Amino acid sequence: MTDAPLQTVTNAARLLKAFLTREESLGVSELARRLGLGKSAVHRLLTTLATEGLVEQDPATGGYRLGLVVFELGEAVRVHMDLHAAAGSVLAHLREETGESAQVGMLDGHDVVYVDRLESSHALRLFTETGRRVPVHCTSSGKVLMAFASEPVRERFLATASLTRHTPQTITDPDEMRRALGTVRARGWADAVDEREIGIASLAAPIRDRHGAVVAAIGIGAPVSRFRAMPRKRLARVVVEAGEAVSRRLGWSEDVMSLQKES
Amino acid sequence: MTDAPLQTVTNAARLLKAFLTREESLGVSELARRLGLGKSAVHRLLTTLATEGLVEQDPATGGYRLGLVVFELGEAVRVHMDLHAAAGSVLAHLREETGESAQVGMLDGHDVVYVDRLESSHALRLFTETGRRVPVHCTSSGKVLMAFASEPVRERFLATASLTRHTPQTITDPDEMRRALGTVRARGWADAVDEREIGIASLAAPIRDRHGAVVAAIGIGAPVSRFRAMPRKRLARVVVEAGEAVSRRLGWSEDVMSLQKES
DNA sequence: ACCGTCGTTCCGTAAAGCGGAACGCACTGT
DNA sequence: ACAGTGCGTTCCGCTTTACGGAACGACGGT
Incomplete structure (x- = not known):
């Protein structure tokens, strides 16, 4: 370089x-x-x-x-993604449980790329195409990925990323974002309501590989109307458990968590 | 060039x-x-x-x-493929009808690239990954695509392609291949039994775009044992009808066939 | 018959990328 | 401990390469 x-x-x-x-x-x-x-x-x-x-x-x-x-070539990329195999049935379960579109995203630079998805069967649904790129700072998946990224990556993001305003709810201040990411890290999930586009809400949780590193995020997206109607606490638990289910399939086990300090 | x-x-x-x-x-x-x-x-x-x-x-x-x-980028390619949208439910129907893995392939040079697939639910099933490249001359999809390709493309293929032998059943003689493709063109579908790999059989039919040009092939693949047990005629009809169903969704209608001479 | 635009081709010159060698590092087997 | 071997990376000079600009033939509106 x-x-x-x-x-x-x-x-x-x-x-x-x-x-x-x-x-x-x-x-x-x-x-x-x-x-x-x-x-x-x-x-x-x-x-x-x-x-x-x-x-x-x-x-x-x-x-x-x-x-x-x-x-x-694009299909060959899925290989680094045991993810693709691991997430399939979990996505189906998540959609069934919530009735909403479910998706898996990975971090690439200052963006999230959706690598897998399953759409809601509601008439009014969120369209998420695989291969689409969305900003980190105004999506629940993005906030999860950045919250659990290594500190240098995160600080670099906060220092250099332009937190573009998309709606009045978008977080545009780096310090506020840092606080928000801290909250996400503490409670283990993120949400985003009206932050990227008015009327859209999402909630996401981390997926870990066998070393415990957060490599992807799994979440659901829905119209704000239906989202508000769902008990937030239960929804968060369902999504977090989905993330843990995929993580286990990738060889992660919670026991080794305590061993994980900086390398 | x-x-x-x-x-x-x-x-x-x-x-x-x-x-x-x-x-x-x-x-x-x-x-x-x-x-x-x-x-x-x-x-x-x-x-x-x-x-x-x-x-x-x-x-x-x-x-x-x-x-x-x-x-x-790979996902962006799917766009030239209304195919992806058009084939989805037809593939599902085809798998249900036959119980076997179903796939859609496109021609690229002397190869077929699978762009969509749905796997059999049998324990013994054909694995076909999207993005995989297979030879033209020993697959049913390949034979369909080449049979309905333009004559220059076809003759070029017969003249320059190396018809590599994979099994005793592989067609390796260009003249024999030319005759086989004629048969495929006449009856509207192709099969391949033990031609690429011993124990594997497949049957495919063309998919046409709105101009009547064959842009892809749809077909099923199965272990030879189960394949032999199925009445060939009925199977061919099911696959051909699947191809026609996808073609119709792409805007093709049989009526204009007669208008189609060389442009 | 005119223009505008398309994709393609040609050419001289400036700069860009190649190979080869050297460096620092992490392992490995002694 | 210690060479030894592989890695990814860096540097540099010479030749090649790939760029811009202009010109060409074909099309399609007007």
Whole structure:
């Protein structure tokens, strides 16, 4: 990281990320504009990536889109996730118990990425797509992940993250956030009501790997109306127990907790 | 494509693909060996990709693995796939009807990539992971996709693909394959018994988009023992109907078939 | 028949990335 | 304790490479 990053590779990576907008297909000129590069550079990048199968060209329109190799790679990521296997039935149980959409998220930088989910069967439900990225500071999953992250990571987050205001309820002050995370750490779960978007509420709890490190968060999301109707205490217990169930499947056991000081 | 591909980007792409082996994590030296590059080059590639989030370093072992951004990108690919939405419930129905694992595959080069699947509930079942790549010439899905591909694509495949023998039943002769694909095209479905692996059988039918082009294949896979016990004709009808059901959801209607000559 | 825009191609030059060697560190077997 | 061996990382100079800018042919509105 002390080295200057490879410019061309960086461009290629940015190019790929441009497709995260999930548009049907993107043209050379359009991409060149968004990336601030010359058309020829983008075209060369695209043809190169195409020979590797990372992107493909729509023969009809001439535009480009992500290739199936990217899909393959994405699926290969699930491997670091025994999580995927461990969480499956627990998510189902959690949805059954609460009737709401349930999801598992992991921390990546200052964002949470949802890696698994199961939707509520209510007509009015929360849509959560796997692979979606949401901010840390205004979601229950994010607060759990940050509360249980290592102290340097957490302090770095508080120092550098822009706690963007999304609603009047969003926590935007670093000190207030630090206090909030302390509370989360103490009681073992987090909630977020109207913090990211008015009308949405969520509650989440940590998932630990076999070393006790919090690697993911499991939680439920619901419309605030239904959320308020549920007894908060029972709901928290259900979600925390779901987190513990997944953690056990990952090889974690509560007994070793006491052994865990700093390494 | 007439241009010489960007070497650095090609290296980066190959580097990413090295992770398709789904190993927990890979080290700099190991990757350098596999790619035939210098350690320093690989290291620079990795750190660059890491700053973009495409890979991440395991702080404990120093090794690298794919990052969550790759997972995001992979999920974004599903968009070209209204397929994912369209196939969901049909897969469930197909599994219920046959009791066997059901899957949807797309063509990519000389391979089939499974993009969706649902597993049998039998104890002895076929494991099919999404994101897995299998050869065209010895799978029922592959034969369907190639049979209904455009003629240039098909002839190109017959001319250039190495029809590797996996079992005594594998079709390895291009002419025999051409005849087999003709049969598949005529009757509208394909099967493969013991062709990829002894003991495994599968049957697949095409999925068409709204223009009538075959974009994917849907099929079931089972142990040969159970497969033989099922009446082939009924099974084929069920699978073909599943394919048609998905096709209809993609906007295809049989009526326009007659209008479809070469564009 | 005109413009605007698309994807693609060509070329000269500046800078970017490669290999090779050296460093610090963590293990391992003596 | 101690070399010895592997790791990930860093540095540097030479050559290669990949960038921008301009030009081309094809399309599709107007």
